[in-house]
Structures are given as C-alpha cells and as structure tokens.
Amino acid sequence: MKLYPIRGGIHPDYRKDQTSEKAIVALPMPAALYIPLQQHIGAPAEVLVSAGDLVKKGQMIARSQGVISSPQHAPTSGRITAVTQVAAPHPSGLPQSTIILEPDGKDEWADLPEPIADPFAADPHTIHDRVAQSGIVGMGGAAFPSAVKLNLGTQKKLEILLLNGAECEPYLTCDDRVMREFPAEIIDGARIMAHALGTPKVVIGIEQNKPQAIEIMTKAASAFAEIEVVAVPVQYPMGSERHLVQAITGRETPARKLTADLGVVVHNVATARAVHHAVRFGQPLVARVVTVSGGAIREPKNVLTPIGARIADLVEFCGGFAARPESVVNGGPMMGQPLASLEAPVVKGTSGILALTAEEINNHPTSPCIRCGTCVTICPCGLSPVEMAAFIRKDKLDGAAKLGVMDCVSCGSCSWACPSHIPLVHYFNYAKGVLRVLENEQRKSDRVKTLAEVHNLRIEKAAEAKRAALAARNPAPTVPTAEEKASA
Amino acid sequence: MLIAVISLTVMGVVLGGILGAAARFFAVEENPLEEELKALLPGSQCGQCGFVGCSQYAAALAKGETPVILCAPGGKAVAEALAKKLGVTADLSGHEEKVPVYSTINEALCIGCTRCIRECSTDAILGANKLMHTVIIEACHGCGKCAKVCPTDAIVMVPVRVTLANWHWPKPEVEHMQSNPEVGHAH
Numbered sequence: 001m002k003l004y005p006i007r008g009g010i011h012p013d014y015r016k017d018q019t020s021e022k023a024i025v026a027l028p029m030p031a032a033l034y035i036p037l038q039q040h041i042g043a044p045a046e047v048l049v050s051a052g053d054l055v056k057k058g059q060m061i062a063r064s065q066g067v068i069s070s071p072q073h074a075p076t077s078g079r080i081t082a083v084t085q086v087a088a089p090h091p092s093g094l095p096q097s098t099i100i101l102e103p104d105g106k107d108e109w110a111d112l113p114e115p116i117a118d119p120f121a122a123d124p125h126t127i128h129d130r131v132a133q134s135g136i137v138g139m140g141g142a143a144f145p146s147a148v149k150l151n152l153g154t155q156k157k158l159e160i161l162l163l164n165g166a167e168c169e170p171y172l173t174c175d176d177r178v179m180r181e182f183p184a185e186i187i188d189g190a191r192i193m194a195h196a197l198g199t200p201k202v203v204i205g206i207e208q209n210k211p212q213a214i215e216i217m218t219k220a221a222s223a224f225a226e227i228e229v230v231a232v233p234v235q236y237p238m239g240s241e242r243h244l245v246q247a248i249t250g251r252e253t254p255a256r257k258l259t260a261d262l263g264v265v266v267h268n269v270a271t272a273r274a275v276h277h278a279v280r281f282g283q284p285l286v287a288r289v290v291t292v293s294g295g296a297i298r299e300p301k302n303v304l305t306p307i308g309a310r311i312a313d314l315v316e317f318c319g320g321f322a323a324r325p326e327s328v329v330n331g332g333p334m335m336g337q338p339l340a341s342l343e344a345p346v347v348k349g350t351s352g353i354l355a356l357t358a359e360e361i362n363n364h365p366t367s368p369c370i371r372c373g374t375c376v377t378i379c380p381c382g383l384s385p386v387e388m389a390a391f392i393r394k395d396k397l398d399g400a401a402k403l404g405v406m407d408c409v410s411c412g413s414c415s416w417a418c419p420s421h422i423p424l425v426h427y428f429n430y431a432k433g434v435l436r437v438l439e440n441e442q443r444k445s446d447r448v449k450t451l452a453e454v455h456n457l458r459i460e461k462a463a464e465a466k467r468a469a470l471a472a473r474n475p476a477p478t479v480p481t482a483e484e485k486a487s488a
Numbered sequence: 489m490l491i492a493v494i495s496l497t498v499m500g501v502v503l504g505g506i507l508g509a510a511a512r513f514f515a516v517e518e519n520p521l522e523e524e525l526k527a528l529l530p531g532s533q534c535g536q537c538g539f540v541g542c543s544q545y546a547a548a549l550a551k552g553e554t555p556v557i558l559c560a561p562g563g564k565a566v567a568e569a570l571a572k573k574l575g576v577t578a579d580l581s582g583h584e585e586k587v588p589v590y591s592t593i594n595e596a597l598c599i600g601c602t603r604c605i606r607e608c609s610t611d612a613i614l615g616a617n618k619l620m621h622t623v624i625i626e627a628c629h630g631c632g633k634c635a636k637v638c639p640t641d642a643i644v645m646v647p648v649r650v651t652l653a654n655w656h657w658p659k660p661e662v663e664h665m666q667s668n669p670e671v672g673h674a675h
Contacts, residue, residue, distance in 0.1 A: 038652070092655045366662045392659075426660040433656020438565050440654070441588075445562065448629040449531040451610040456533075 001203075001230050004250035006243045008380040009235040010413045012170050012334070014209060018293050018300040020173040024181060026304040027317050033101040033308030034086050035061065035072050039347040040137040041144045042068030047099060053080045056110030058284050061099055064132065070145045071135045073284040074110070075306035078103040089311065089330050089347055093340025101308065112282035119192045119279050124153060127196040127279060134278035135348075136285045140164060140175075140239070140268035141331055143349030146275070149267065152260045153197040159263035161199045162248060163190050163272055165206040165213065166232060166239035169332025172352045174289040175269050177302045179206070179213040182273055183220035187227065189272030192279050194226070197265055202227040204269070205244050209234045236334065237380055237411040241266045255407045290346055292318045296325035296355035305346050311353055312342040325355035326363075333360075334412045364421040375414035375424060381407055385414040385424045392427040397435055405431050521573075522550040528569045529559060532609045534631030536560040549574065561629045563588065589630040589645040591623045597642035604634035604643060 038044035045062035055061060055074040062072040079102050085095035116122050116130060132147035152158065163186070167175040179186060186204075194202050204221065206214050208231045221227040232238055232247050242253045245264045253259050259266055270288065277283040286307055293300040298319030305314060311328070315321065329336040330344075331352055339353075346353075375385035383404050391399035405428055414424040526546040533541035537558035539548060548554040549570060556570040556578050571578035591612070593604075600618040612628040615621030635643040648654075 088652055090652055090655075091657070092650075092652065094650065094652050094655060096652055393662075423660045423662065426657065429657045430659045437654060437656060441563070441565050444626075444629065445530050445566070448561075448610050448627070451612070451627055452530075452532040455609055455611050 001228060001248075003230070003232060003247055006235065006238065006246050006380060007382055008378040008413065009237060009243075010378055010416055011234070012236055012416060014170045014234075015293075016171060016173050016176070016209070018171070019291050019302050020176055020210075022177075022301055024177050024289055024302045024304050027306065027309055027314065029076055029103045029105065029107065029306065030309045030313040031102070032081070032310075033075055033078075033103065033306060034310065034345040035075065035099045035101060035308040036086070036088060036345065036347060037062050037072065037097045037099070039072070039143060039307070039349065040070040041142065042066065042070065044097065045069060045072050047083050047097070049080045049083070049099065051080055051082050054078070055080060055101065056108050058112055058286060059110040060133075060135075060284070061101075064135075064145075068145055068148055070137050070147075071133065071284075072099070072307075073135055073286050074101060075286040075308055076101070076103045077106050077108040077110075087341045087344050089339060089344035089350065091337045091340060093344070098345070109283075112284075115282050116279050120195050122195075124150075124196040124198065127192060127275075130278050130282075131196075131275055134274070134282075134284040136271060136274045136278060137348050138268055139270035139274065139288060139348065139351070141335070141349050141351050143347070146267065146271055149260075149265055150193060150196045152258075152265055153199070156260050157263060158197050158199045158260065158265055159201060160249070160265075161190065161194045161197055161202045162245060162259075162264050162266045163202065163204040163269050164239060164241065164244055164266050165204055165210075165217070165269040166244055167210070168207060168234075168236045168239035169334055169336075169352070170236075171293045171354055172291045172332050173293075174291045174302055174351055176210045176213050178270050178273060178289055179210070180216050183216050185273045185276045186217070186269050187220050187224065188280070189274070189276035190227065190267075191224065193267060193272060193275055199265065200226060203248055204229045205232045205238075205248060206230070207232055207234050207238055236413065237409070240380070240409055240411060242409070243380055255404070285348060288346070288348060288350070290314065290350055291352040291354075293352065294325065294329075294354035295357040295360050296321050296323045298322040305350075307348060308345045310343055310345055311339065314346065314353055315342060315355065321355060323357050326358040326361050327356050329354040329356060334416070335410060366422050367420040369420055369422060372419060374417045374419065378413050378417050380411060380413060381409060383408055385428070388431070389422060389424050389427045392431045397431050397438075400428075400431050401435055406435060408432065519547075519550045522546050524573060525549050525570060528562075528566060528573060530561045530566070530629060532561065532629055532631055534561060534609065534629075534633055536631060561631055588648045589632070590625050590628045590648055591630065591632070591634050591643055592646050593621050593623055594642045594644065595620050595622070597640045599640055599642075601639060603637045603639065607633045607637050609633070 037047060043066040046065045047062045049061045056077045057074055059074045060071050061074050064071045081102050082100045086098035087093050088096045119127060128147050128150050131150055136146045137143040138146060165175055165179055190202050204217055214231050218229040221229050237243055241259055245259045246252050251262050253262060274285045287304055290303050290305045292303055292314050301318050303314055328339045330339050333354060379385055388400045388403045388405050408428045410425055410429055412425045418424060526543055529542040529546060531542050537545045539545040557567045559566045567578045598620050600620060602617055605613045605615060610627050612624050613621050614624060632645050635645055
C-alpha cells in the first residue's frame with residue numbers, strides 16, 4: 001500500500017523494550033475498586049446502585065445519560081460500599097463521583113445479554129446498541145464513546161475503518177501486546193465494526209518498530225481480503241488519528257472537521273477487541289491492559305487490570321518503586337498527564353502508568369528563545385509554536401487563537417525539540433483551557449440574555465393582560481354618564 | 489479654465505448642500521454604537537454597574553463617560569470585549585476580578601415569600617408561595633439581586649466551584665536561566 005508523508009514530527013528514544021517482551025499478566029483482585037461515573041468524554045453516567053447493594057460481574061451499575069455518554073459495569077462481583085467523591089486520575093487531583101465496590105472474591109458473572117449469533121447478518125443498529133450498552137469507549141486514551149463513532153455510517157459515506165495500532169508514545173506497549181496475544185479477537189472485532197459502519201475496507205496501521213505485531217496481525221488478517229495490515233513509519237505522533245489518516249490516505253483532515261468527513265473512521269485495536277467481547281459473549285468493558293513502566297518501577301509489566309483498581313495497587317504489583325519517581329504519569333511520556341495522587345483509579349482510557357526518574361524527565365531551566373525555528377519545522381499540525389507562545393506569554397490569547405492554538409493536538413513535539421527548553425505545549429494547554437472556559441462563559445451569557453428577554457416579555461404581557469382585565473371590569477373610569485347620575 | 493472652475497464650484501455647492509440636508513433630515517438619533525455595546529452586555533438588567541440597566545450602561549459607555557470594567561456578571565471577558573469595541577485598553581489592573589458566583593438558598597431558612605422569584609431577571613428561582621424555593625444553577629448568572637431582598641438572609645452567593653469540567657492548566661511560570669547573574673540584577 002502506498003503511504004503518504006506526514007508533516008513534521010520527532011523521533012524520541014522509544015524505550016519500549018522494558019515491557020514489550022513481557023506477556024500480559026492479570027492483577028490479583030484488589031481489596032476495593034473505585035469506579036468513577038465519568039471515565040469518558042461526554043455526560044457522566046447516572047448511578048443505579050447504592051451502598052449495601054450486591055452486584056455481579058458485568059452488571060450495569062451506572063447508566064448512560066444523553067447521546068454522548070457511556071454506562072459503567074461492575075468489574076467483579078461484590079458489595080457496593082459507597083458512592084462518594086474520590087480523587088480522579090487527573091493532574092488536578094480534584095474529586096469526582098465514584099462507586100466503591102468491595103470484591104467478594106468469587107468473580108461471578110451476572111446474566112449477560114445474549115451473544116449476537118451472526119453479527120454480519122445483524123442490523124448495524126443492533127451492534128451499535130450492544131457496543132453502547134457494553135460501556136465501550138476509545139481505549140487509546142481519549143475515551144470517546146465508541147458507539148457514537150460506530151453510528152457515523154448512517155450520516156456519512158465511509159470508505160475505510162482504520163484500526164490504530166501505531167502506539168507511537170514511548171514506553172507504552174499495551175496495544176503491541178494485545179495485538180501479539182489476541183490477534184483473532186481484534187480482527188473479528190474489526191470486521192464487526194466495519195459491518196456496523198458499512199465500510200468496505202479495513203486498514204490496520206502499526207508502526208514499523210513492532211515487527212512481531214505486524215507479522216502476527218498480517219497472518220491473522222490473511223483470511224480476509226478486505227483487511228490490510230500496513231506498517232507505517234516510526235515517527236511521533238503517527239498514532240494521532242488525523243496523522244494516521246493522512247499517512248494512509250494522503251488527505252489532511254481540515255480543522256474542526258472529523259476524519260469521517262474524509263470517509264475514514266479510526267478506532268484503537270484494543271477497542272476492536274472490546275467490541276468482539278461485547279458482541280460475541282455479551283461481556284461489557286470491565287478490564288483493560290495497562291503498561292506499567294518507567295525507570296522508577298522495579299518490575300515493569302503489562303497488566304490486565306480491572307477498571308477501578310488504584311494506581312497504587314498496580315505499582316505495588318510491579319514491585320513498587322526502585323527509585324524515587326520524579327513524576328508519575330498517566331498515559332505516555334509525551335502526552336500523558338502527571339498524576340496528583342496514586343490513590344486515583346485506573347479508568348477505561350488509562351493506557352499506561354509511568355513512574356519516571358529525574359534523569360528520564362530531563363528537566364532543564366528555560367533559557368530565552370534563540371529563534372531557531374525548530375518548533376515550526378517539527379509541528380505536525382503546521383502551526384507556529386514560537387509565535388503562539390509569545391502571544392500567550394503576554395496574555396494575548398486572541399492572537400494565539402488566530403494562529404490556530406485550538407488546532408494544536410498537544411502532542412508535545414515542540415517542547416521536546418526546543419533547545420531552550422521552553423515549555424511550549426504547557427502554554428498551549430493553558431491557552432486552550434482558558435479559551436474553552438471563555439467560550440463556555442460566552443455561551444452561558446447568551447443563554448442568560450435569552451432568559452432575561454423571555455422574562456421581560458412575559459412580565460410585559462402579564463402587565464398588559466392585567467390592564468386589559470382592569471379595563472374590562474370598569475369600562476369607563478371617567479365621568480359617570482347622565483343615565484347613571486339619574487339612576488343614582 | 490473658467491468653465492472648469494465654475495462647474496467644480498457649482499458641483500461643490502450642490503453636493504455639499506445635499507450632504508448638509510441629509511445630515512439634518514436623515515439623522516440617526518440613537519448612537520449605533522450604543523446598540524452594539526448593549527449586545528455585548530449580559531442583558532439581565534442586574535444594576536450592579538451602578539446604572540439602572542444594561543441599556544443605560546451602554547449609553548454611558550458610548551459617550552465615554554464610564555469605565556468598561558463595571559459589569560460584574562460579565563467579568564473580564566465582557567470588559568475586554570467592550571474595550572475592543574470602543575478601541576480603548578481595559579485597565580484591569582485596578583479591577584479586582586470577581587470570581588463567578590451563583591445563588592444558593594438555605595432551605596431551612598426559606599419561608600417561601602417569593603420575593604426573590606419576582607426579583608430574578610432570568611427566572612432562575614423555582615418555588616411558590618409558602619413553599620421552599622430553589623435555584624436553577626444553569627440559569628443563574630450571579631447578579632445577587634435575590635440575596636438583597638431575602639427577608640431571612642436565606643440566600644447566599646457562593647463562588648462557582650472548580651471541577652474536572654472547568655479546570656485548566658495554570659499559565660507556566662518560566663524562570664529564565666541567567667548565564668550571567670549580574671545581568672539579571674541590572675534591570
């Protein structure tokens with residue numbers, strides 16, 4: 001297959017060998033699981049259980065509310081001890097509503113929905129509903145509800161289902177291991193998704209630094225003419241949805257458009273596997289593979305983790321810390337976010353937990369910009385980081401917005417490449433956050449304005465009606481007529 | 489030569505006359521800027537700027553009689569938008585950024601008098617006579633008029649809490665490495 005170049009990008013030290021040759025091992029069931037109601041983009045799920053309830057594995061414990069939302073299921077059987085506020089796996093460490101489940105050790109499945117006997121004969125809606133019901137969200141990290149993306153076939157003409165197995169972030173190997181160990185499940189899930197989407201073609205994109213995965217997946221896909229496994233160049237951020245689409249189709253997704261507008265829908269390989277489990281066995285998404293790695297971890301591993309296990313449980317299972325971690329990161333080292341607390345749980349979008357030493361982080365004091373232009377050359381989105389950062393430094397967010405800061409995907413390539421160690425991507429994350437808050441404020445202010453207008457209109461109408469009623473009751477509050485005078 | 493001078497003079501007088509007449513007869517009474525400024529304001533007539541309502545504040549702004557930073561519910565965003573429209577710089581240094589607030593009703597103290605409901609310009613308070621009232625947070629823009637009329641002080645304005653939904657990274661604090669410390673102290 002002909003591949004197309006992507007713009008910019010970097011070649012960091014991949015450091016995947018710490019975990020890439022280690023088979024996936026299951027985490028022993030922890031003493032308690034913490035299942036947040038919001039593990040996805042969209043509206044949080046609505047809790048269905050209360051303290052004291054007994055639940056079985058796979059039972060729905062919170063249902064989705066709204067179009068873009070996702071339900072939560074019990075990752076094992078046990079007793080609900082509380083529904084309360086627990087620190088989120090988020091750099092702020094702010095609390096969020098979380099269901100606490102105390103496992104009973106039996107790991108008994110609930111009555112699951114019937115498997116869909118022949119998914120390829122089933123109506124796409126049946127598959128969509130099953131995926132929605134099973135709480136499947138994008139497992140590459142963004143955690144967008146997968147069912148919403150599977151529905152795109154009804155709105156747009158789609159050509160390709162692109163399975164993302166690029167895994168371009170250093171350290172992470174969970175997708176690599178899943179591809180090597182469960183190729184048939186991924187292929188089956190991909191075929192089911194392609195059927196639901198109505199795409200005639202499936203392309204599986206894997207970076208060339210995973211030769212075993214490429215070989216195994218190619219072999220597993222050989223029975224199906226519509227599936228093609230493609231080895232894409234090793235170039236961060238190849239695993240970004242838009243960049244992978246560009247590498248495969250040669251077309252760039254316009255700003256504020258979806259890849260689906262180009263006829264391509266992208267799903268992660270682990271998501272395809274979750275779809276296979278949901279459709280073939282009725283099993284919801286209750287566990288995922290997490291890469292636990294970094295120089296400060298004693299025994300780096302790929303761990304099959306029930307959703308809701310604390311990050312501290314994972315670290316302990318991997319032998320604890322061998323050195324003092326300078327930072328514990330949720331996700332990859334490029335785009336991952338530092339964790340405020342190890343008490344936070346693993347969620348559906350957690351691809352990796354990295355405990356990085358000071359050497360690995362390589363923190364330097366910032367020096368002034370030398371205007372070398374490296375960040376402009378390597379920006380995979382074609383932006384001008386140096387100019388945007390200059391605007392943001394002087395609090396001129398409008399200027400940064402005009403230069404397209406909202407189109408920045410926060411890949412961090414500019415920060416990585418900057419010889420002056422200017423925290424460029426931090427500036428952009430800050431600016432994007434502030435601009436989003438301002439946009440929300442503007443939206444609220446518009447809504448309030450409408451409410452105030454409607455309110456005034458109603459008050460006026462009521463006053464008008466009152467005047468009319470008054471006028472009707474005493475038709476002539478003026479001088480009494482001659483007849484009235486006479487009768488009086 | 490003479491023809492050119494005469495024709496141009498005549499044209500000047502006639503066209504000038506037309507313009508003069510148009511300025512008199514088709515004059516726009518309201519300053520169009522006023523309408524544009526009004527559109528930028530929240531329109532909830534809360535009166536926290538010191539004017540009776542948004543139109544009056546807009547009128548004063550259009551005349552340049554008042555600073556752009558007075559709108560409390562609009563906050564910094566509105567102040568900046570107004571400054572941009574007027575072509576002035578918003579002096580936000582003296583302006584203490586008020587954190588966004590919303591109204592809450594202490595249900596134990598509420599006697600159900602409905603005074604706050606009548607006061608609310610965005611219909612954000614729900615309740616009925618002698619029944620407990622409550623605030624629809626999404627519709628409340630924190631003008632505080634309800635808190636002023638409450639006879640039992642059951643209404644308090646509380647700051648909007650930082651949650652996962654509205655949290656964002658702070659601005660990075662960059663301390664430049666100084667190769668020569670003396671240069672750093674010089675200014």
